[in-house]
Amino acid sequence: MTDIAGIQTAIDRFMQSDMRGALLPLLHALQEEFGHVDPAAVPLIADALNLSRAEVHGVISFYHDFRTEPPARHVVKLCRAESCQSRGGAAIEAQLSHQLGVAMGHSRKDGQVALEPVYCLGLCAIGPNALVDDRPVARIDSARVVAIANEVEA
Amino acid sequence: MTRVFISKDMASVALGADAVAQAFAKAGCEVVRTGSHGLFAIEPLVEVETSEGRVAYGPVGPDDVAAVLDGSHGTRIGAIADHPFFVRQQRFTFARCGVTDPLSLSDYGVHGGWKGLEAATALSAQDVVDAVKASGLRGRGGAGFPTGIKWQTVLDTPADEKFIVCNADEGDSGTFADRMLMEGDPYCLIEGMAIAGHAVGAGRGYIYIRSEYPFAIEAMREAIARSASRIAPFTLEVRVGAGAYVCGEETALLDSIEGKRGQVRAKPPLPAIEGLWGKPTVINNVLSLAAVPFILAEGAQSYADVGFGRSRGTMPIQIAGNVRNGGLYEVGFGVTLGELVNGIGGGTASGRPVRAVQVGGPLGAYFPPSMFHLPFDYEAFAQAGGLIGHAGITVFDDSVDMAHMARFAMEFCAVESCGKCTPCRIGSTRGVELIDRIVAKAPRAAGALETMPQIRNASRAARTHDEEVELLRDLCDTMKHGSLCALGGFTPYPVLSALDHFPEDFGGGDALREAAE
Ligand SMILES: Cc1cc2nc3c(=O)[nH]c(=O)nc-3n(C[C@H](O)[C@H](O)[C@H](O)COP(=O)(O)O)c2cc1C
Ligand code: FES
Numbered sequence: 001m002t003d004i005a006g007i008q009t010a011i012d013r014f015m016q017s018d019m020r021g022a023l024l025p026l027l028h029a030l031q032e033e034f035g036h037v038d039p040a041a042v043p044l045i046a047d048a049l050n051l052s053r054a055e056v057h058g059v060i061s062f063y064h065d066f067r068t069e070p071p072a073r074h075v076v077k078l079c080r081a082e083s084c085q086s087r088g089g090a091a092i093e094a095q096l097s098h099q100l101g102v103a104m105g106h107s108r109k110d111g112q113v114a115l116e117p118v119y120c121l122g123l124c125a126i127g128p129n130a131l132v133d134d135r136p137v138a139r140i141d142s143a144r145v146v147a148i149a150n151e152v153e154a
Numbered sequence: 155m156t157r158v159f160i161s162k163d164m165a166s167v168a169l170g171a172d173a174v175a176q177a178f179a180k181a182g183c184e185v186v187r188t189g190s191h192g193l194f195a196i197e198p199l200v201e202v203e204t205s206e207g208r209v210a211y212g213p214v215g216p217d218d219v220a221a222v223l224d225g226s227h228g229t230r231i232g233a234i235a236d237h238p239f240f241v242r243q244q245r246f247t248f249a250r251c252g253v254t255d256p257l258s259l260s261d262y263g264v265h266g267g268w269k270g271l272e273a274a275t276a277l278s279a280q281d282v283v284d285a286v287k288a289s290g291l292r293g294r295g296g297a298g299f300p301t302g303i304k305w306q307t308v309l310d311t312p313a314d315e316k317f318i319v320c321n322a323d324e325g326d327s328g329t330f331a332d333r334m335l336m337e338g339d340p341y342c343l344i345e346g347m348a349i350a351g352h353a354v355g356a357g358r359g360y361i362y363i364r365s366e367y368p369f370a371i372e373a374m375r376e377a378i379a380r381s382a383s384r385i386a387p388f389t390l391e392v393r394v395g396a397g398a399y400v401c402g403e404e405t406a407l408l409d410s411i412e413g414k415r416g417q418v419r420a421k422p423p424l425p426a427i428e429g430l431w432g433k434p435t436v437i438n439n440v441l442s443l444a445a446v447p448f449i450l451a452e453g454a455q456s457y458a459d460v461g462f463g464r465s466r467g468t469m470p471i472q473i474a475g476n477v478r479n480g481g482l483y484e485v486g487f488g489v490t491l492g493e494l495v496n497g498i499g500g501g502t503a504s505g506r507p508v509r510a511v512q513v514g515g516p517l518g519a520y521f522p523p524s525m526f527h528l529p530f531d532y533e534a535f536a537q538a539g540g541l542i543g544h545a546g547i548t549v550f551d552d553s554v555d556m557a558h559m560a561r562f563a564m565e566f567c568a569v570e571s572c573g574k575c576t577p578c579r580i581g582s583t584r585g586v587e588l589i590d591r592i593v594a595k596a597p598r599a600a601g602a603l604e605t606m607p608q609i610r611n612a613s614r615a616a617r618t619h620d621e622e623v624e625l626l627r628d629l630c631d632t633m634k635h636g637s638l639c640a641l642g643g644f645t646p647y648p649v650l651s652a653l654d655h656f657p658e659d660f661g662g663g664d665a666l667r668e669a670a671e
Pocket of ligand 1: 211298301325399402639640
């Protein structure tokens with residue numbers, strides 16, 4: 001169920017800060033609070049910021065971070081960029097995908113875990129790296145793949 | 155009570171520093187969390203305060219507390235400054251990183267903080283700009299444009315409002331210096347931005363930080379809150395990116411702050427004349443702005459005295475990828491690539507031979523070891539068909555497939571293109587397809603349309619391998635010269651350098667021989 005009233009309250013609260021160029025910060029705030037930016041929020045945001053709905057939708061769809069559906073309970077963001085590749089990232093990606101039972105870029109059907117790509121976490125000398133529910137994990141090897149998989153099943 | 159210093163840098167935390175810090179706290183130590191010194195092979199690093207100064211141990215695990223405290227632990231390093239990785243560094247920008255509590259204003263003051271701002275406010279705006287010009291500082295974000303000249307344009311453009319924007323989008327793989335500075339010495343960046351504000355007459359600044367850097371975002375926000383009165387009337391705000399690499403491009407970044415899709419603007423007008431909300435705007439990389447306090451405090455000449463050719467001062471070089479001693483190495487320009495990779499970096503982490511290094515992130519060229527004599531210098535790298543970029547070096551061992559890396563460069567460009575110009579948006583996708591065909595040795599055959607009798611000017615024969623490679627070069631040429639910004643414009647660097655230096659990975663020899671058979 002879409003919590004329209006809740007979204008409107010969050011928007012109203014945010015608008016008190018009277019910020020210039022407020023769209024991205026507002027989208028971040030909504031995603032932080034509700035886990036995603038509900039498409040039903042688009043007209044409310046457009047109204048609050050005096051933008052067209054197309055403009056708001058265009059921004060949401062441009063940025064990789066904004067999701068329009070609720071996230072899985074756990075999110076593993078694995079780095080796919082060059083430095084992590086040079087340290088065996090591709091093999092780890094395959095193992096992790098296998099262990100978690102979900103393809104890169106997807107959420108598992110039961111909603112327990114999602115495996116998402118990220119292009120560099122700034123930890124490039126100690127890869128392969130991932131963010132497991134926002135916690136940085138470095139030097140991922142086969143043992144750590146298993147540990148991550150166990151952690152997100154809990 | 156024994157005082158110990160342990161980094162809370164994101165990399166240290168990823169390697170387990172939090173558990174180590176907890177263990178020392180539990181053992182009754184006073185734990186000071188610092189930034190990282192920048193050598194990750196010795197993280198988690200613990201420095202114990204003694205009457206002879208700090209004694210370092212690393213790497214240390216949570217079970218090692220007793221051995222570290224009684225001095226018997228096997229990874230005893232001694233004074234960190236004497237460690238081989240650090241002795242020859244010239245830490246102008248990163249002097250405090252790893253040493254101080256990043257958010258402690260008193261630490262910052264004691265270690266030379268605010269001296270640059272004090273010196274600047276005693277000078278006229280023009281004198282500050284002149285000092286930055288005299289230092290020879292060039293933009294550390296990639297393009298290497300002289301910072302003082304950019305500031306001069308903003309100073310000379312009259313407006314009711316001007317802005318300082320810090321580019322902390324650091325999207326290049328193999329780079330982490332911006333992140334380390336923001337986490338390890340945030341006041342240094344704040345001081346640099348306040349100096350810039352004074353120099354050009356700007357009252358407000360924005361720091362645009364990528365969302366992949368949660369630790370840096372938190373540190374900068376807290377540091378801004380704590381230092382607000384120190385930099386007043388100048389004010390600062392953090393803006394958070396949303397996972398778009400192209401938002402590191404300065405005009406896309408400005409659009410993103412304004413709340414739009416991060417699309418590249420056509421230039422001119424330059425941001426220095428019409429930037430954020432159409433107002434004159436200084437936009438600089440974190441490292442450019444963080445170099446400024448040193449320049450004002452120690453004098454432009456002390457900065458300019460170090461360096462090589464037209465590359466003056468120091469560069470915080472980031473040694474990354476498959477390398478034994480990866481980390482942050484700040485040194486004057488001129489050090490050779492080979493010294494960085496083999497000498498300081500100690501070769502590959504895997505122990506296999508180095509085959510290639512990519513310098514300057516996903517838009518930078520790949521170099522083979524035969525080019526390791528290159529000095530770290532903007533001009534030398536440009537002449538060699540590459541770029542320094544944000545000074546990240548990614549090391550690959552001999553297991554790397556360079557055709558795969560060339561394909562990745564095109565794929566990355568396709569994923570991250572803002573979509574505004576065709577060579578970048580479409581060219582990158584065609585590039586992926588082309589490299590796939592080259593590697594699969596499956597050159598394109600003539601399509602149904604091309605073989606129709608009405609079509610007279612299309613070739614009816616399948617392309618040869620050489621023709622496909624030629625087409626890839628042609629595509630790169632179009633992208634290089636036809637793209638609106640360096641995303642499409644520089645993607646040819648990794649692609650062509652891989653093709654030029656590692657042709658054997660593109661199936662050339664084999665494919666030709668098979669075709670001849
Ligand atoms: C696709 C693309 C990505 C870029 N990413 C960054 C970045 O992450 N950080 C940065 O400082 N500059 C980046 N730049 C360079 C900026 O456009 C600009 O040159 C720089 O912010 C200017 O600051 P500087 O003179 O201090 O280097 C990028 C450029 C392009 C074309
Ligand atoms: S390349 Fe993976 S963290 Fe930078």
